[in-house]
Amino acid sequence: MLGEAEPQWLSEEVKTGTTIIAIEFNGGVVLGSDSRVSAGESVVNRVMNKLSPLHDKIYCALSGSAADAQTIAEVVNYQLDVHSMEIGEDPKVRSAATLVRNISYKYKEEMSAHLIVAGWDRKDGGQVFATLKGLLTRQPFAVGGSGSSYVYGFVDAEYRKGMSKEESQQFVVNTLALAMNRDGSSGGVAYLVTIDKHGTEEKVILGNDLPTFFDQ
Amino acid sequence: MEKHYTESKVKGVSTGTTILAAIFDGGVVIGSDSRASIGGEYVSSKTINKVIQVHDQIFCCIAGSLADAQAVTKAAKSHLSFHSVQMESPPLVIAAASVLKELCYKNKEELQAGFITAGWDRKKGPQVYVVSLGGMLISQSVTIGGSGSTFIYGYVDAKYKPDMTREECQQFATNALALAMGRDNVSGGVVHLVVITEKGVEHVVVPGDKLPRFHDE
Numbered sequence: 001m002l003g004e005a006e007p008q009w010l011s012e013e014v015k016t017g018t019t020i021i022a023i024e025f026n027g028g029v030v031l032g033s034d035s036r037v038s039a040g041e042s043v044v045n046r047v048m049n050k051l052s053p054l055h056d057k058i059y060c061a062l063s064g065s066a067a068d069a070q071t072i073a074e075v076v077n078y079q080l081d082v083h084s085m086e087i088g089e090d091p092k093v094r095s096a097a098t099l100v101r102n103i104s105y106k107y108k109e110e111m112s113a114h115l116i117v118a119g120w121d122r123k124d125g126g127q128v129f130a131t132l133k134g135l136l137t138r139q140p141f142a143v144g145g146s147g148s149s150y151v152y153g154f155v156d157a158e159y160r161k162g163m164s165k166e167e168s169q170q171f172v173v174n175t176l177a178l179a180m181n182r183d184g185s186s187g188g189v190a191y192l193v194t195i196d197k198h199g200t201e202e203k204v205i206l207g208n209d210l211p212t213f214f215d216q
Numbered sequence: 217m218e219k220h221y222t223e224s225k226v227k228g229v230s231t232g233t234t235i236l237a238a239i240f241d242g243g244v245v246i247g248s249d250s251r252a253s254i255g256g257e258y259v260s261s262k263t264i265n266k267v268i269q270v271h272d273q274i275f276c277c278i279a280g281s282l283a284d285a286q287a288v289t290k291a292a293k294s295h296l297s298f299h300s301v302q303m304e305s306p307p308l309v310i311a312a313a314s315v316l317k318e319l320c321y322k323n324k325e326e327l328q329a330g331f332i333t334a335g336w337d338r339k340k341g342p343q344v345y346v347v348s349l350g351g352m353l354i355s356q357s358v359t360i361g362g363s364g365s366t367f368i369y370g371y372v373d374a375k376y377k378p379d380m381t382r383e384e385c386q387q388f389a390t391n392a393l394a395l396a397m398g399r400d401n402v403s404g405g406v407v408h409l410v411v412i413t414e415k416g417v418e419h420v421v422v423p424g425d426k427l428p429r430f431h432d433e
Contacts, residue, residue, distance in 0.1 A: 140431075151370030153395035156430045158374075178370035213373045 012040030013065060017185020019147030020050060020061035021175050022118035022128045023159075024140050025168040028196030029118040029126040032172035033061050034147065034180050035188035046188045055080050057200060058096045058119030059193050063145035068113035072103050093119040097129035097136055105134025116142045120195045143175070147183035151175050169194060177210040232256060232402025233266060234364030234393055235277035237334040237344040238376060239357045240385035243413030244342040246334040247389045248277050249364065249397050250405030262405045271296050273417060274312045274335030275410050279362040280349070284329040288319050309335040313345035313353055321351025332361055336412045360392070364400035368392045386411065386420065394427045 017038045022031045033050035036043055050062045052073040058080070062069035076099045083099075084091045097117040104111065118128040130142040141159055143151060155175055163171065169192060176190045190205040232253050237246040248266040253259050264282075269275050270293050278285035292315045299315075300307045313333040320327060331347040346352075346359050358376045360368060371392055380388065390407055397403045407422040 149366045152399045153368035153372075153392065154370035154374055156395050156398060157371055157391060159431050161431065174374065175370065178373050181373060182369045214376055214378065215373070 007042060008040030009042045009044050012042075014039045014044060014067065017147070017183070018050060018063040018145035019143070019151070019176055019179035019183060019186040020063050020116055020145045021143045021148075021155075021172055022061055022116045022141065023163075023168050023172060024118070024126045024128050025163050025165055027126060028120050028165065028194060029128055030165070030168045030172050031059050031061050031116070031118050031193045031195075032176050033191050034176055034186040035191060036186055037066055038185050043187070048188075049191050051191050051193045051202075053077070053200075054096045054100075054117065055084065055091055055119070057090065057121065057195050058093050058117065059195065059200075060096075060100065061116040061118070061144065062113065063115070064113035065111070068111040069115060072100060072111070072113060072115060075103060076100050090121060092121045092123060093117065093127040093129065094124075094138075097131060101129075101131045101134060101136040104131050108134050114144050116144050118142075118195070120197060122197075126196065145186065147179035147186035150182040151179045154178055165194065165196070173205060174211055178213070180210070181213070181216075232364075232400070233279050233362035234368070234396035234400060234403040235266060235279055235332055235361045236365075236368075236372075236389055236392055237277065237332045237359055238380075238385055238389060239342045239344055239378070240382055241379045242342070243336060243382060243411060244334045244344055245382075245385050245389045245409055245411050246275050246277055246332065246344075247393055247407060247409040248362075249393055249403040250408060251397075251403055252282060253402045256402050259404070264405075265408050267408050267410050269417075270312050270333075271300065271307055271335070273337070273412050274307065274309055274333065275412065275417075276312070276316065276331050276333040277361070278329060278331055280329035281327075284327045285331070288316065288327065288329055288331075291319060292316050306337065308337045308339055309333060309343045310340075310345065310355075313347060317347045317351055317353040320347055320349070324350050330361055332359055334412065336414055341414075342412070360396075362403065364396035364403035367399040368396045371395055382411065382413075390422055391428050395430065397427075398430065 020033045035047050037045040037048045114132045120126050180186045192203040194201045235248040250263050252261040252264045268289050295315050316331050330349050333345045393407045409420040411418045
């Protein structure tokens, strides 16, 4: 074709678009994310794992600008390693969230990434922290990313205190599937990470295994 | 979280709203919140009814600029009543939706209003039609609109089932509107519902203190 425009992935910023969610259950946390990375209207990676380890039992979920989010996760991973060596034991989830929040707040004008930090520590068990735009708040569950708008109603209605590990995992999968159906910047497969006192379990749920709804 | 500017570019009084319509076994429920605001900063009315009757068993809900929506529905109402006199029978729901569509499409540059039309007619029973901002017309079994609707797409997708009973559908609509009102700052007030069946029309108002509450309230 004559005069074809250059592909968007050469000129548009790479964003993780995305739907991320983390929820605390009795004894641990479950984190979930989709796997789509877009540059404008092109999907540049359809299988990216947006759940990034900060320490053995602390993970973060990335959203917003892909570069900013990855950099924050890598820097905090390093800072947490140093910190845990200094104190001689595993770091607290709140410490990890504070480190993420410090970077998000200091560079809030230059960066546009939102990380949800979740994990398990011996003192307070499973915890979820939101760090949007430099605030730090502990919540029973947190959702983020462009796809999260579409599922606020669903999570408000369906969340109950004291869910079991399996119920929490199902809740996360359902929420991701609904968001991925409606948000153009979310899609692909669903990644799940479950953290409790016994350890960390990573799982992938492929597209055709995701729950479907009445109009599919 | 990210602010959604879907409705705030509308000048003057906007309905910044949540509207919904859903088909159940034997009829249709159409409903809305009751808040009208100016620029998302001042609530100019707490109790406006956005469910408007355009004929005996056909209602529509408006989203967008309140002035545009009122003008269009007024024109549509008179158009429809003339049409029904000519045809010597009640108008079809799709006729009402088409009248709105024509007005929206022909005046797409000036208007900023979208509609959900729901009703019952003898030919096809309960129906729901959506006329969007530019004048597209489609039929759906459940549909939501307005600024608050973004927050309940997930809930509606998960919870709507075709062939619900009337009570189930009324509860579904009330829950969905309450959830949207809980997250959208330009939707609020009371829930107005209209239930349309072959037998007739029933208005239900759910005041603020009777709205369903969720885990963090």
